[in-house]
Amino acid sequence: MGKNLKMKAARAGLDMSQKELADAVDVTRQTISAIERGDYNPSIKLCIRICQALHVTLNDLFWEEN
Amino acid sequence: MGKNLKMKAARAGLDMSQKELADAVDVTRQTISAIERGDYNPSIKLCIRICQALHVTLNDLFWEEN
DNA sequence: TCCATATGTATGATATAGTTTGCATTAAGT
């Protein structure tokens, strides 16, 4: 599926651990970990919560031009 | 959950039926209908496919500032 | 009037997102 390095970078830019982000968006650490590893395909609502927590937009983290 | 009128509008702007969009992104018509009605919470991958089919971006259809 | 298209909605089945628990590794602090 392809790792989400943009998300990892945005999180790192805020000096936030996976656990902290997980708590902020109300999922488990495993879910954040799996998304960053590209191991699954989160729901749009979760993506939006993650973006809000990281102060970025959907396009910043999840969009790619073709 | 809130209807997705932006999606409906983008689709209408391309004169595309729910069925045509569904075929283009390889889901059933019911899925497109349910998303437009706000009846559920699609995966990010499906959102991306929908955006590509409608020639818009994630932010255009699914992002909202707070 | 009849037929086709577009849409809303419902239900039972299946796939998968997300949880819980747990174990292992690495890096930093004491």
Next chain:
DNA sequence: ACTTAATGCAAACTATATCATACATATGGA
């Protein structure tokens, strides 16, 4: 050396997105 925080990963479970099929209404064209 020991502890703690951060991460990767796996198995079994639960919740829910999505499918397949179906029925209903509205509209427009022949």
